[in-house]
Amino acid sequence: MTIDTQPRAVLDPEPQSLRETTRNARRRERFSKGMTFLLFGTVMAAIVPLVTLLTIVVVNGWPAINGEFFTQVEPLSYRDRGGGYLHGIVGTLYMTGIATLISAPLGLGAAVYLNERPGRYANIVRFFTDVMTGVPSVFVGLAVYALIVSGSGGFGLGFGTLAGAIALSIIMLPIVVRSSEEMLRLVPADLKAASYGLGARQWQTTFRVTLPAAAPGLTTGAILAVARGAGETAPLIMTALGARQVVTQLTGAPQSDVGLLMLGGFRQPFDAGIERAWAGGFTLIAIVLILSIVARAIARRSQL
Amino acid sequence: MEQQTVTEDHAPTSAASTMDQRPGLHVDIGQRRRAQHNEVHITLKDVTVKYGTFTAVRGVSLEVPRKEITALIGPSGCGKSTLLRTLNRMNDLVPTASVAGSVRYNGEDIYDADVDPVEVRRRIGMVFQKPNPFPKSIYDNVAFGPRLNGVKRELDDIVEKSLRRAALWDEVKDKLGQSGLSLSGGQQQRLCIARAIAVDPDVILMDEPCSALDPIATLRIEELMREMTSDYTIVIVTHNMQQAARVSDRTAFFTVDVDNPQQERSGVLVEVDDTETIFTQASDERTEAYITGRFG
Amino acid sequence: MSTTLTTPEPSKLRGIGGGRADRLFRGTLIFAASSVLVILAAMIIRTTIEAWPVFAKEGLFGFVFGQQWSVGTSRSEVTGTYGAFPFIYGTIKTSLIAVVVAVPLAIGIALFTNEVAPKWLRRPLAYTVDTLAMVPSIVYALVGMYFFRLYVWGPAGQVIADSPLTSVPIIGGFFSGPVLLSSYWSAANILAIMILPIITAICRDVFAQVPEDERNAAYAMGATRWEVMSKVIVPHSFSGIVGGTMLGLGRALGETLAVAVLIGSSQRWAGRLFAGGDSMTAVIANTFADAHPEAIWALLAIGVTLFFITMFVNIGARLIVARVGGRVGGGAVI
Numbered sequence: 001m002t003i004d005t006q007p008r009a010v011l012d013p014e015p016q017s018l019r020e021t022t023r024n025a026r027r028r029e030r031f032s033k034g035m036t037f038l039l040f041g042t043v044m045a046a047i048v049p050l051v052t053l054l055t056i057v058v059v060n061g062w063p064a065i066n067g068e069f070f071t072q073v074e075p076l077s078y079r080d081r082g083g084g085y086l087h088g089i090v091g092t093l094y095m096t097g098i099a100t101l102i103s104a105p106l107g108l109g110a111a112v113y114l115n116e117r118p119g120r121y122a123n124i125v126r127f128f129t130d131v132m133t134g135v136p137s138v139f140v141g142l143a144v145y146a147l148i149v150s151g152s153g154g155f156g157l158g159f160g161t162l163a164g165a166i167a168l169s170i171i172m173l174p175i176v177v178r179s180s181e182e183m184l185r186l187v188p189a190d191l192k193a194a195s196y197g198l199g200a201r202q203w204q205t206t207f208r209v210t211l212p213a214a215a216p217g218l219t220t221g222a223i224l225a226v227a228r229g230a231g232e233t234a235p236l237i238m239t240a241l242g243a244r245q246v247v248t249q250l251t252g253a254p255q256s257d258v259g260l261l262m263l264g265g266f267r268q269p270f271d272a273g274i275e276r277a278w279a280g281g282f283t284l285i286a287i288v289l290i291l292s293i294v295a296r297a298i299a300r301r302s303q304l
Numbered sequence: 305m306e307q308q309t310v311t312e313d314h315a316p317t318s319a320a321s322t323m324d325q326r327p328g329l330h331v332d333i334g335q336r337r338r339a340q341h342n343e344v345h346i347t348l349k350d351v352t353v354k355y356g357t358f359t360a361v362r363g364v365s366l367e368v369p370r371k372e373i374t375a376l377i378g379p380s381g382c383g384k385s386t387l388l389r390t391l392n393r394m395n396d397l398v399p400t401a402s403v404a405g406s407v408r409y410n411g412e413d414i415y416d417a418d419v420d421p422v423e424v425r426r427r428i429g430m431v432f433q434k435p436n437p438f439p440k441s442i443y444d445n446v447a448f449g450p451r452l453n454g455v456k457r458e459l460d461d462i463v464e465k466s467l468r469r470a471a472l473w474d475e476v477k478d479k480l481g482q483s484g485l486s487l488s489g490g491q492q493q494r495l496c497i498a499r500a501i502a503v504d505p506d507v508i509l510m511d512e513p514c515s516a517l518d519p520i521a522t523l524r525i526e527e528l529m530r531e532m533t534s535d536y537t538i539v540i541v542t543h544n545m546q547q548a549a550r551v552s553d554r555t556a557f558f559t560v561d562v563d564n565p566q567q568e569r570s571g572v573l574v575e576v577d578d579t580e581t582i583f584t585q586a587s588d589e590r591t592e593a594y595i596t597g598r599f600g
Numbered sequence: 601m602s603t604t605l606t607t608p609e610p611s612k613l614r615g616i617g618g619g620r621a622d623r624l625f626r627g628t629l630i631f632a633a634s635s636v637l638v639i640l641a642a643m644i645i646r647t648t649i650e651a652w653p654v655f656a657k658e659g660l661f662g663f664v665f666g667q668q669w670s671v672g673t674s675r676s677e678v679t680g681t682y683g684a685f686p687f688i689y690g691t692i693k694t695s696l697i698a699v700v701v702a703v704p705l706a707i708g709i710a711l712f713t714n715e716v717a718p719k720w721l722r723r724p725l726a727y728t729v730d731t732l733a734m735v736p737s738i739v740y741a742l743v744g745m746y747f748f749r750l751y752v753w754g755p756a757g758q759v760i761a762d763s764p765l766t767s768v769p770i771i772g773g774f775f776s777g778p779v780l781l782s783s784y785w786s787a788a789n790i791l792a793i794m795i796l797p798i799i800t801a802i803c804r805d806v807f808a809q810v811p812e813d814e815r816n817a818a819y820a821m822g823a824t825r826w827e828v829m830s831k832v833i834v835p836h837s838f839s840g841i842v843g844g845t846m847l848g849l850g851r852a853l854g855e856t857l858a859v860a861v862l863i864g865s866s867q868r869w870a871g872r873l874f875a876g877g878d879s880m881t882a883v884i885a886n887t888f889a890d891a892h893p894e895a896i897w898a899l900l901a902i903g904v905t906l907f908f909i910t911m912f913v914n915i916g917a918r919l920i921v922a923r924v925g926g927r928v929g930g931g932a933v934i
Contacts, residue, residue, distance in 0.1 A: 025822075028824050028827065029824055031824070031826060032824035032825050032826035032827065035826040035829075035830075036712075036716055036825060036826060038708065039708045039709075039711050039712040039716055040712060040716070041708070042704070042705045042707075042708025042709050042712065043708070043709050043712050043713075043725065045705050045708075045709075046705065046709055046728070046729050046732065046796055046800070047728060049732075049748075049793050050728065050731060050732050050735075052747070053735065053739070053740075053743050056743055056746075056747050057739060057742075057743060060746075105632075106632050106635050107632075108632075109628060109629050109631070109632025109633070110629075110632040110633040110635065110636060112629055112632075113629035113630060113632060113633035114633065116629065117626070117629070118399070119399070121633070122633070124637070125633045125634070125636055125637060127918065127922075128636055128637055128640055129636050130914075130918045131640070131911060131914050131915060131918060132636060132639075132640055134847065134850040134851065134854070134910055134911075134913075134914035134917075135640075135643075135854070135907065135910065135911070135914075136853070136854025136855075136856065136881060136906055136907070136910055137854065137856065138854065138856040138881050138884050138885060138903065138906075139643070139647075139854070139903045139906055139907045139910075140643065142647055142884065142899065142900055142903040143642075143643035143644075143646060143647050143903070144643075145896075146646045146647050146649075146650045146900060147642060147643065147646045150650075150896075152650060153646055170639055170643075173635070173636065173639070174636065177636065188436070190432060190434060190436035191436055191438060191439075192397075193394065193397070193430075193432060193436070194430075194432060194436045194437075194438065194496065194499070195438075195448070196394060196397060196425060197392065197394060197425055197429060197430035197432070197500070198425065198426070198429065198448060198449040198452065198499065198500065198503050199422050199423070199425040199426030199449065199452065199453075199503055200422070200448075200449075200452050201422050201452075201619075201621060201622045201625075202622045202625060202626070203621055203622055203624075203625035204452050206625070208448065208451075208452075209438055212439075212440070213438070213439055227734060228734075230736075231734070231735075231736030231737070231738070231739075232736070232737075233736065233737060233738045233857055234737065234856035234857050234881070234885055237885055237888055237889060238888055241889070242889075259736065259738040259857075262738050262742060263738060263741075263857065266741075266742055266745065266746070267861070274746075277742060278742070281738070281739045281742050281743075284736050284738065284739055285735065285736070285739055288734050288735070288736060289731070289734065292731065292734050296727065420619060422619075
């Protein structure tokens with residue numbers, strides 16, 4: 001028999017206890033442990049900067065937060081203490097709000113389209129939506145400037161709230177589309193079939209079954225998009241421009257923004273301006289993190 | 305009690321007791337031997353259903369009598385569910401699906417170009433394999449269909465009547481506001497039946513309505529189905545032979561046919577007859593082999 | 601058939617006009633879906649038209665490789681010289697360094713999260729890393745300027761510049777001092793932190809797609825945890841990692857304010873790591889507010905160039921990620 005050509009004893013000299021491991025196995029196990037520890041190190045490399053960043057923003061920003069910060073505008077000179085970012089906060093909320101009103105319905109409609117009418121066109125739209133999530137926000141700012149703000153695009157709207165809001169909505173749109181599509185996809189086909197089986201039309205099925213079933217997830221996606229919009233500053237340089245007082249007009253006057261005020265403040269060598277910038281950073285982080293926590297809480301409650 | 309009402313119509317003895325005492329081959333089918341069937345409600349003539357180039361069902365001609373239960377049985381992949389879905393144009397929702405031949409409902413071809421599939425589905429309701437209540441209240445589930453049609457005032461009435469008809473009213477009348485998902489599986493399926501009834505169809509298609517349910521819930525649904533024949537035509541797809549034998553008046557046996565040039569597997573209708581005939585003296589040996597195989 | 605069946609009168613099924621609402625509904629949906637394409641096309645066409653005089657004067661080659669950027673003050677014609685090489689160089693250099701730093705970390709974090717961490721810790725870990733992506737760019741800029749570059753990257757750069765690394769031939773010069781606080785190095789580091797979440801998210805998704813069977817097969821052969829990770833999971837996910845890396849690269853190329861504040865705004869490009877420089881996004885953000893019309897055309901020209909670079913990177917990334925598996929990265933679009 002061929003089995004005998006290699007004597008058993010060579011492979012397995014004597015019965016071995018399972019507790020006795022070979023040197024090679026021990027070495028491999030040690031190496032595995034070491035590498036696992038290294039992986040833990042990489043996690044720390046992400047957590048340490050995050051914790052550091054949050055700590056520093058809180059430590060520097062919290063002392064500068066006071067009633068005045070939310071109720072007054074910034075003094076004319078970065079040397080002067082006091083005053084606040086009221087105009088910036090108003091501008092940020094104003095522009096983010098309008099941007100949400102534009103991007104949420106449009107994005108939701110596109111997502112419903114992708115979900116309800118699959119096919120070549122849907123694939124093209126989905127692909128370019130993905131591409132659009134990667135378009136630099138500063139380019140969006142430039143493009144909105146060229147299209148809408150400057151006269152050459154045919155609109156000549158000028159710097160202001162609406163221009164800034166449109167830029168933000170373009171940044172938020174693909175986020176809303178893709179996150180909504182993911183959520184709509186989770187709605188069981190059973191539910192839609194049941195609705196059609198009862199003689200519901202497509203729009204009735206969408207509004208009465210699909211959207212309500214996906215509502216928590218859709219809200220989550222929309223809130224995350226809002227958080228993203230509220231934290232954007234770069235495109236506002238070319239569209240909102242910045243202002244020194246509270247602006248309520250939709251068009252015709254440049255609008256302010258927390259990020260723009262920070263940018264102006266912390267690049268000047270004056271303590272008062274820098275302190276307000278820290279307070280602004282604290283405010284932005286607070287808004288964005290609260291929004292994301294709310295979004296995740298809603299997502300967890302989703303039944304899908 | 306709901307159970308008693310069953311006896312008034314076709315099934316005087318409880319089907320389940322037969323099954324419990326004598327498991328295996330013996331099923332209660334004798335009650336529905338009929339000399340004369342009701343008039344035709346739905347007529348299929350040479351129906352072929354394709355998904356893209358794949359032929360799922362080929363050349364089916366079948367007549368469904370009014371206010372009786374017609375069961376579609378056969379091995380998996382024989383296209384019985386596909387065929388069921390062509391009866392109310394649910395296949396329209398599959399972009400690649402195409403239907404050839406004619407499906408006449410009250411003599412009218414439901415696939416005519418100017419027929420609205422939505423209207424077809426309103427007349428021909430459907431109950432699905434897995435109970436699929438909407439994540440809404442019990443009330444809103446039943447009211448869903450009527451609301452689509454703009455009913456506002458008599459909604460309470462319709463909901464109560466439908467739930468009574470589905471033998472669910474007594475169990476849920478005190479908790480209509482609770483989520484439909486809070487019910488047991490059997491109750492959920494009866495809720496789905498109530499939901500289908502609420503739009504006032506006259507045909508109800510059931511796609512293996514008991515496959516996700518336990519035996520007791522299954523019995524409940526079967527009793528309900530027998531009882532519903534006083535008002536509705538029912539077409540049921542089932543893989544459970546005993547169930548077909550217990551509830552249906554007529555049975556259509558389908559099989560998978562590979563006997564064509566392209567070596568394609570597609571579903572064909574082997575024979576259709578009174579349920580008793582099919583189960584006791586099927587004329588086609590494939591039917592007999594399948595049925596005895598299932599029971600033996 | 602043995603039984604007689606009679607046919608009743610037809611009932612009415614047709615002539616119901618409810619389909620009109622559905623047509624309107626579908627039209628609305630098509631409009632919404634098309635808005636994405638229309639906006640994208642409008643942006644690129646309009647900016648290209650406005651930037652055209654600059655491209656026309658410098659030529660594409662002259663614009664991309666020209667070394668001198670001196671803006672004119674005209675309102676109607678191109679009078680300055682616009683060579684964007686220092687900016688393009690700075691953008692690519694900082695982004696590539698950021699990717700080199702971030703990718704190994706992202707793979708490590710994703711492996712730890714998916715394979716090592718106990719079940720209850722996975723979600724919090726994923727959330728923590730995702731939170732890094734939520735922090736606004738302007739806050740990174742602020743903290744980078746007043747903390748990280750002063751206390752972390754500056755000193756770390758000094759250590760590298762003082763190390764024997766600088767005497768290695770060829771690459772030594774790259775690491776030589778003096779170490780500036782605002783430099784390619786600082787900008788690359790902030791970018792690495794900022795793109796870490798998206799690469800990690802993609803890696804988590806592709807690692808999760810490795811079939812359980814393959815994993816179990818390796819364990820059943822007596823492989824250690826590290827061997828399973830390095831010999832089964834990572835190789836299986838290779839193209840997904842490449843896609844995630846390119847997505848991260850795309851983000852780094854387009855990131856604006858943090859880079860604008862930290863790169864040093866020196867219009868002379870330098871080969872060294874610790875020297876100051878400039879980038880495409882930085883020059884746009886830093887000079888837009890004071891720019892004359894012709895300078896704005898030039899900034900638009902930079903913007904258009906940036907758009908096409910990032911779009912190619914992103915399309916490549918999306919094609920790779922899409923090939924790996926449809927659902928990958930869905931949660932990471934943000």
